[in-house]
Amino acid sequence: MPDPAHRVVIIGGGFGGLYAAQHLRTARVQVTLLDKRNYHLFQPLLYQVATGALSPANIASPLRAILRRHLNTTVLLGEVRDIDAVARQVILPWGQVPYDTLIVAAGARDQYFGHDDWARFAVGLKSIEEATETRRRLLLAFEAAECEADAEKRAALLTFVVVGAGPTGVEMAGSIGELALYTLRRNFRSIDPAQAKILLVEGGDRVLSTFPPELSSKAEAALKRQGVTVCTGVMVTDITAEGVSLKAGDRAEWVSARTVLWAAGVRASRLGEVLRDAAGAELDRTGRVVVQPDLTVRGHPEILVIGDLANDSHSTGKPLPGVAQVAMQQGKYAALLIRARLGGDTTGPFKYVDKGNMATIGRAAAVADLGWLQLSGYLAWWAWLLIHIVYLIHFENRILVLWQWAWNYWTRNRSARLITGGPTSESGAAAP
Amino acid sequence: MPDPAHRVVIIGGGFGGLYAAQHLRTARVQVTLLDKRNYHLFQPLLYQVATGALSPANIASPLRAILRRHLNTTVLLGEVRDIDAVARQVILPWGQVPYDTLIVAAGARDQYFGHDDWARFAVGLKSIEEATETRRRLLLAFEAAECEADAEKRAALLTFVVVGAGPTGVEMAGSIGELALYTLRRNFRSIDPAQAKILLVEGGDRVLSTFPPELSSKAEAALKRQGVTVCTGVMVTDITAEGVSLKAGDRAEWVSARTVLWAAGVRASRLGEVLRDAAGAELDRTGRVVVQPDLTVRGHPEILVIGDLANDSHSTGKPLPGVAQVAMQQGKYAALLIRARLGGDTTGPFKYVDKGNMATIGRAAAVADLGWLQLSGYLAWWAWLLIHIVYLIHFENRILVLWQWAWNYWTRNRSARLITGGPTSESGAAAP
Numbered sequence: 001m002p003d004p005a006h007r008v009v010i011i012g013g014g015f016g017g018l019y020a021a022q023h024l025r026t027a028r029v030q031v032t033l034l035d036k037r038n039y040h041l042f043q044p045l046l047y048q049v050a051t052g053a054l055s056p057a058n059i060a061s062p063l064r065a066i067l068r069r070h071l072n073t074t075v076l077l078g079e080v081r082d083i084d085a086v087a088r089q090v091i092l093p094w095g096q097v098p099y100d101t102l103i104v105a106a107g108a109r110d111q112y113f114g115h116d117d118w119a120r121f122a123v124g125l126k127s128i129e130e131a132t133e134t135r136r137r138l139l140l141a142f143e144a145a146e147c148e149a150d151a152e153k154r155a156a157l158l159t160f161v162v163v164g165a166g167p168t169g170v171e172m173a174g175s176i177g178e179l180a181l182y183t184l185r186r187n188f189r190s191i192d193p194a195q196a197k198i199l200l201v202e203g204g205d206r207v208l209s210t211f212p213p214e215l216s217s218k219a220e221a222a223l224k225r226q227g228v229t230v231c232t233g234v235m236v237t238d239i240t241a242e243g244v245s246l247k248a249g250d251r252a253e254w255v256s257a258r259t260v261l262w263a264a265g266v267r268a269s270r271l272g273e274v275l276r277d278a279a280g281a282e283l284d285r286t287g288r289v290v291v292q293p294d295l296t297v298r299g300h301p302e303i304l305v306i307g308d309l310a311n312d313s314h315s316t317g318k319p320l321p322g323v324a325q326v327a328m329q330q331g332k333y334a335a336l337l338i339r340a341r342l343g344g345d346t347t348g349p350f351k352y353v354d355k356g357n358m359a360t361i362g363r364a365a366a367v368a369d370l371g372w373l374q375l376s377g378y379l380a381w382w383a384w385l386l387i388h389i390v391y392l393i394h395f396e397n398r399i400l401v402l403w404q405w406a407w408n409y410w411t412r413n414r415s416a417r418l419i420t421g422g423p424t425s426e427s428g429a430a431a432p
Numbered sequence: 433m434p435d436p437a438h439r440v441v442i443i444g445g446g447f448g449g450l451y452a453a454q455h456l457r458t459a460r461v462q463v464t465l466l467d468k469r470n471y472h473l474f475q476p477l478l479y480q481v482a483t484g485a486l487s488p489a490n491i492a493s494p495l496r497a498i499l500r501r502h503l504n505t506t507v508l509l510g511e512v513r514d515i516d517a518v519a520r521q522v523i524l525p526w527g528q529v530p531y532d533t534l535i536v537a538a539g540a541r542d543q544y545f546g547h548d549d550w551a552r553f554a555v556g557l558k559s560i561e562e563a564t565e566t567r568r569r570l571l572l573a574f575e576a577a578e579c580e581a582d583a584e585k586r587a588a589l590l591t592f593v594v595v596g597a598g599p600t601g602v603e604m605a606g607s608i609g610e611l612a613l614y615t616l617r618r619n620f621r622s623i624d625p626a627q628a629k630i631l632l633v634e635g636g637d638r639v640l641s642t643f644p645p646e647l648s649s650k651a652e653a654a655l656k657r658q659g660v661t662v663c664t665g666v667m668v669t670d671i672t673a674e675g676v677s678l679k680a681g682d683r684a685e686w687v688s689a690r691t692v693l694w695a696a697g698v699r700a701s702r703l704g705e706v707l708r709d710a711a712g713a714e715l716d717r718t719g720r721v722v723v724q725p726d727l728t729v730r731g732h733p734e735i736l737v738i739g740d741l742a743n744d745s746h747s748t749g750k751p752l753p754g755v756a757q758v759a760m761q762q763g764k765y766a767a768l769l770i771r772a773r774l775g776g777d778t779t780g781p782f783k784y785v786d787k788g789n790m791a792t793i794g795r796a797a798a799v800a801d802l803g804w805l806q807l808s809g810y811l812a813w814w815a816w817l818l819i820h821i822v823y824l825i826h827f828e829n830r831i832l833v834l835w836q837w838a839w840n841y842w843t844r845n846r847s848a849r850l851i852t853g854g855p856t857s858e859s860g861a862a863a864p
Contacts, residue, residue: 038571038851055487057848064619065845074621077575077851094579128852143470143509147526187496189506396839396847400832407828413497415828416489419470419509420560421853 005030005072006342009090009099011080011271013040013063015324016105016307018393019331025070027339032097034090036079038062042392044324045401046125047168050134050261051175052183052417053408058400060128061393080106080271085279085300101302103334104289106269108308108322110262111286118239122262125168132421134261138176139419141259142184145191156256158196161244163236164264165202166210167359170219172261173200174361177226182363182412198228199255201246203235203264208359208367210321215367218376222361236264266322268309279303284311284319293349294337295330304337306330315352324391325355358384363409437462437504438774441522441531443512443703445472445495447756448537448739450825451763457502459771464529466522468511470494474824476756477833478557479600482566482693483607484615484849485840490832492560493825512538512703517711517732533734533773535766536721538701540740540754542694543718550671554694557600564853566693570608571851573691574616577623588688590628593676595668596696597634598642599791602651604693605632606793609658614795614844630660631687633678635667635696640791640799642753647799650808654793668696698754700741711735716743716751725781726769727762736769738762747784756823757787790816795841 006029010017013035021033039060048054067073082091083104089096110124123134138160145157162173176198184193200207200223206216207223207230220230231246238245243256268287275281275289281297282290288311289297295310297303307327311319320326333350340347356370358380366380375383385405392398408414438461442449445467453465471492480486499505514523515536521528542556555566570592577589594605608630616625632639632655638648639655639662652662663678670677675688700719707713707721713729714722720743721729727742729735739759743751752758765782772779788802790812798812807815817837824830840846 038575038849055489055848056852057487057850060850061847062619062849064616065847065849068618075619076579077572078579092579095581128850132852139470140509147508147510147524149527184496186500187494394847396836396843396845399835403831403835404828411828413828415493415497415826416487417470417494417497418489418492418560420488420564 006338007032007098007100008103008338009034009097009101010103010105011035011090012105012107012269012307012309013037013075014043014105014107014307014327016107016327016331016334017103018063018066019328020103020105020306020334021067021070021073023332023335024338025072027072027335028342029072029338031070031073032099033063033067033073033075034078034080034092034097035063035075036077038064038077040066040393041128043126044388046128046131047171047175049128049131049416050125050172051138051179052135052414053175054401054404055416056128056132058397058404059392061397066393080274083271083274083278085303088302099302101304101338103304103306103331104271104275104309105305105307105327105331106271106309108266108268109270111265111267112262113265115239118262121239121241122163122260124262125172126266135417136419136421137259138179139417142188142191142193142196143419144258146188152256154191155197156243157258158191158193159199159243159255159257159259160196161199161201161255161257161260163201163244163260163262165200165204165207165230165232166263167208167357169200169202169261169263170207170223170359170361172263173198173228174223174226174365177223177228178362178412179414179417181227183414183417185412194227196227199257200228200230201234201236201244202230202232205232207232211357211359211367211369212374215369215374215376219359219361219367222365222367222376225365226362266308272309275303275305281305288319294347295334295350304334306334312350312352314349320352323357326352329353358387360384438770439464439530439532440535440770441466441529441533442535442537443467443522444537444539444701444739444741445469445507446475446537446539446739446759448539448759448763448766449535450495450498451760452535452537452738452766453499453502453505455764455767456770457504459504459767460774461504461770463502463505464531465495465499465505465507466510466512466524466529467495467507468509470496470509472498472825473560475558476820478560478563479603479607481560481563481848482557482604483570483611484567484846485607486833486836487848488560488564490829490836491824493829498825512706515703515706515710517735520734531734533770534736535763536703536707536735536737536741537739537759537763538703538741540698540700541702543697543699544694545697547671550694553671553673554595554692556694557604558698567849568851568853569691570611571849574620574623574625574628575851576690578620584688586623587629588675589690590623590625591631591675591687591689591691592628593631593633593687593689593692595633595671595676595692595694597632597636597639597662597664598695599640599789601632601634601695602639602655602791602793604695605630605660606655606658606797609655609660610794610844611846611849613659615846615849617844626659628659631689632660632662633666633668633676634662634664637664639664643789643791643799643801644806647801647806647808651791651793651799654797654799654808657797658794698740704741707735707737713737720751726779727766727782736766738766744782744784746781748786752784755789758784761785790819792816
C-alpha cells in the first residue's frame with residue numbers, strides 16, 4: 001500500500017475476531033489476525049464431534065481459506081506471549097507485531113473452580129482435541145464394559161457423569177443418551193448400551209437456568225426421555241479416576257463412574273491477565289476484562305476486547321453471556337468503530353440485540369427462547385438446525401453437515417465414532 | 433447356540449480379517465474379531481487424510497457398525513499379547529479367548545531398515561494417527577515459513593522429502609504438489625507455497641517399480657507437472673530434524689528439509705514373531721509368515737495367516753504383494769476353507785486373481801495396469817475413483833467422499849486441512 005495504512009491486529013479467530021476481520025475487508029487498514037489454531041472453530045457444534053456425529057473438519061474452517069480474498073489481511077499462526085501497550089506491539093515466540101488498534105478476542109477456557117487436578121478426570125469441551133478425547137473416553141468405556149466380567153466394574157464403566165446443565169451440558173448428556181439408546185443398539189454382545197446410566201449434575205435448581213422456567217421443565221422432560229437422570233441442586237465435591245463425590249444439601253453420595261465430562265463453567269483466556277499487567281485492565285471474578293461502553297479498555301481507546309473475554313454490562317445492566325451471537329455483534333461493532341474513527345467520526349456505545357437462545361436435547365427435541373416467542377420440541381429443533389446451518393462458515397461444510405444429520409436422523413448412526421489418539425493407540429492396550 | 437459351535441477367532445479388522453468375518457456370516461461358527469482399533473480403516477485413501485482432502489471418519493468405519501447384524505460375530509477391542517497354540521487360546525491384557533480355528537490378519541507396520549531412530553523425523557502412513565500427524569507437519573511447515581524472516585530457514589521449511597516411490601510415496605508426493613500449487617494459492621502473504629520443493633527419493637531406477645516401465649514414465653511425467661522433483665537411484669543415508677543425507681552412486685548430498693515423510697517400506701506385524709515362538713512359524717526377511725498353499729502355518733492346520741502378514745509365494749512363484757485385493761481374496765478363501773472343513777470337505781490351494789494395480793498422481797492423473805490393458809491420465813483416474821468408491825465399506829462414507837472429491841476437484845480446496853494434536857495444541861506454541 002502506498003500510504004502507511006492503519007494497522008489493526010486481531011488476537012483470536014473465533015466468532016468475534018473473524019467477524020471483525022471480515023467487516024474490515026474494505027477498510028483502509030492492514031489487518032493481522034493471530035491465532036494459535038489454523039482454523040475457525042464452530043464451537044456450538046463441538047458436542048457433536050465429541051459424540052461421533054460429525055468430524056472435526058465439518059465444524060472447522062481454515063482461517064486462511066476464509067480470508068483468502070481479504071487482500072488487506074494477513075493470518076499468522078502463533079500464541080501471543082505478551083502485549084506491550086506502550087510500544088503498541090503484540091509479542092509472539094518468533095517476534096513482534098506492531099498495531100495501531102488492537103482487538104483482543106481470545107475467548108475462554110475451562111474453569112474447575114480451583115480444582116485444576118480435576119481436569120485430568122473430567123474433560124472439558126472447548127477444543128477439537130478435547131472433543132476427540134471425550135469421544136475416545138465415551139466409546140472406550142463401552143468397549144471396556146464389553147470385555148469386563150465383574151458386574152460392579154461394568155456398572156462403573158457404563159456410568160457417565162456430565163457436570164453442569166447449561167446448554168453444553170444438556171446437549172452432551174442428550175447426545176450420550178442418543179448414542180447409548182439408539183446408535184450402539186445391537187453393537188455389543190455381552191452388554192446392553194441402553195443400560196448405561198447418564199447423570200446430569202447441576203448445582204442450580206433447574207437445567208438451562210438462563211432460559212425461562214417452562215423451557216427448563218420441557219428440556220428436563222426431553223432429557224428423561226433420552227435416558228438421562230437429571231440431578232439439580234447437587235454439587236460436585238470431588239472427582240477422581242474412579243468416580244465423583246456429590247452433595248445435595250446435607251446428603252453426600254459417591255458415584256462410581258469411569259467417564260466424567262465437564263461443562264460447569266469457563267474462565268476467560270490468559271490474555272485477560274496479560275491485558276491487566278500491560279494496560280491496567282480491570283478484570284472480573286472469572287478473569288474477563290471489564291470494558292467501556294465502546295468495548296475499549298479504560299485509558300486505552302486503541303485496545304478493544306470482545307467476545308467471551310469481555311465483561312460488558314453496559315448493554316443490559318449485567319454482563320452479556322459468553323455466546324456466539326454476542327461475539328459476532330461485538331466483532332462487527334469493533335470494525336465499525338475503527339472505520340468511524342478513520343473517517344474522523346465516532347460511533348455510539350455497543351448495543352446488544354438478543355436474537356434468542358436455543359439448545360438441543362437430541363433427535364427432534366430442542367428448546368428456543370426468542371424473547372417474544374418460546375418454542376420447544378420438533379419446531380424448536382428445526383429452528384435450531386436452520387440457524388446452525390446458516391452460521392456454518394463454509395458452503396461445503398453446510399452440505400457435509402446436513403447430509404450427515406439427515407443420515408443420522410434416519411439411521412440413528414454416527415459414523416464418526418472413532419477411537420483415535422490417546423493411550424490406546426500408543427500403548428496398544430485398549431481395555432483400561 | 434444349542435450345540436457347541438466351532439469357534440473362529442480373527443485377529444485384525446483390516447481387509448483380510450473383515451472379509452473373512454463377513455464370509456462366515458451364515459456359517460455354523462462363533463466368530464470373535466479382535467482388533468486394537470474400533471474401526472476398519474480404508475488404508476488406500478490414508479494419504480488423502482494426510483493432505484487434508486478427507487476426514488479420518490470418511491475412510492474409517494466402526495467395526496461394530498459393519499458387523500452389527502452378524503449375530504454369530506463378537507467384536508472385541510484389545511491388543512493381542514500372545515498366542516497359546518497348544519491350549520488354542522489368544523491372550524489379551526484382560527483375559528483369554530479360546531479358538532478352534534485362528535485367522536491371523538494383523539497386517540504390517542513401518543520399516544526403517546534398522547534405523548528406528550529415523551521414525552521420529554520421518555512419519556510413516558499406516559494409521560489415522562500418522563496421517564493426522566503428517567497433516568500437522570505439512571501444514572505447520574507452511575505456517576512457520578510465513579513467519580520466518582531468514583531465507584535459508586524458510587527454504588528448509590518449504591522443502592518436503594518423500595522417501596520411497598511406491599504407490600503410497602507417489603500419491604503423497606503428488607498430493608503435496610497439489611496442495612502447494614493450488615490449494616494454498618493466495619493463502620499466504622510473505623511466501624508463495626508454489627515455491628515449495630518436493631523431492632521424491634527412490635533407491636530403485638524408476639517410480640512405481642511394480643508397474644510396467646511405460647506407466648512408470650507416465651507417472652514420473654505427471655509428478656513433474658505437479659511440481660515434484662523425482663530422484664531415482666538415490667539412497668537415504670541419514671535423517672535428522674534438520675534434513676536428509678542422500679547418496680547417488682558415489683555422490684553424497686545434504687538436503688535441508690524440515691518435513692520428511694516415510695513411504696519406503698513395511699515389515700510384518702509383531703504377531704509374526706508371536707506365531708514363530710508359539711507355533712514354530714517360519715518367517716521371511718521382513719517378518720512375514722511363510723504359509724502353506726492353503727494359507728495355514730506348517731504343522732498347524734488350525735492357524736491361517738492372511739494379508740500383509742502372510743508370505744504366500746505358491747500362487748505366482750514370488751510373494752504376493754501387500755495390497756488390499758490380496759487380503760480381501762485371502763479373507764474370503766479363509767472363510768471358504770473353514771466352511772468346507774466343517775462340511776467334511778476340502779478346498780484347493782489359494783489362488784490369487786490379480787485384477788490390476790493403480791496409483792493416482794493428482795487431479796485427473798493416474799496410472800492403471802490391468803494386465804491386459806494399461807491406462808494413464810484421465811481415464812485411469814476415473815477408473816481409480818470408481819473402484820475406490822465401490823470398495824469403501826459404508827454407503828454414507830461413499831456419498832461423503834464423493835461430495836468432497838467433487839468439491840475439491842472444482843474448487844481445489846481441501847477443507848480438512850486442520851492442524852490438530854501434537855506440540856502446537858499442548859504447549860500452544862505454534863511456530864517451531
